[in-house]
Amino acid sequence: MPTTPDGPERIQKVLARCGYGSRRVCEDLIGDGRVTVDGAVAVLGDRVDPATQRLEVDGVLVAARADLVHYLLNKPVGVVSTARDPQGRRTVVDLVPGEPRVYPVGRLDADSEGLIVMTNDGDLAQLLMHPRHGVEKEYLVEVEGRPSPGALRRLREGVELDDGPTAPARVSLVQGDDVRSAVTVAIHEGRNRQVRRMLDVVGHPVRRLVRIRIGPLRDPDLGPGEWRALTTAEVRRLAEAATDPEARSGSR
DSSP: OOOOOSSOEEHHHHHHHTTSOOHHHHHHHHHTTOEEETTEEOOTTOEEOTTTSOEEETTEEOOOOTTOOEEEEEEOTTOBSSSOOTTOOOBGGGGSOSSSOOEEESOOOTTOEEEEEEESOHHHHHHHHOTTTOOOEEEEEEEESOOOHHHHHHHHHOOEETTEEOOOOEEEEEEEOSSEEEEEEEESOOOTTHHHHHHHHTTOOEEEEEEEEETTBOOTTOOTTOEEEOOHHHHHHHHHHHHOGGGTTSOO
8 A cells, every 4th residue: 555644635635546446436426325424414615534443335335444454475385474483384364564563364274275465454354354354265176086966966056064054156067086086165164174074075175176266366376385465456356346246255
């Protein structure tokens, strides 16, 4: 996020800096009554102090504070997705800049790999992790054997786990044979080791699991252990994915 001056600024200037379009486009958003400051509908000419006031567009929080950072990390196998580990293992926090201090949004098992968001933006983290928002996450999974059409159908319809039935998933067979196969699994729930347990239930234990998408976010060029800062547009799309059902799968 670019450095912002202290004190209130014109709302359209803040929105433009946060990726909502040109100042003219942002003025139209304000004129259409789609922008609020601390819950009150904004009008042209209003100012906002992002450090102390809550700015929203269509009910989606705008991450406008200058001190906020948002990273996308490709977590390698063996790294734990916590801020600290009592066993002394390397954590995701060790792989990104130490200042400002950031935390992982959600978790990936130590034996899983792939994308995870790291941020000090508590509001966005709360949005993304809240169960009712259900931001979709997609995994590329290598499994033992070749799932039959019936097994894939069971996963799509939901399977019974020890903590209750799963919601329907989006599942596709990528390739495979009788020894091992690759499938994609997209879910919006966040239960512990859920994808692994789902595939165990249908008789295809997981050999490797990689998270390849979080809502609208993909980055096939990000290598294991690498990270990058999210763009302002990506942060906005993530927030939209947590509040707009049509945006949760990243298909919008």
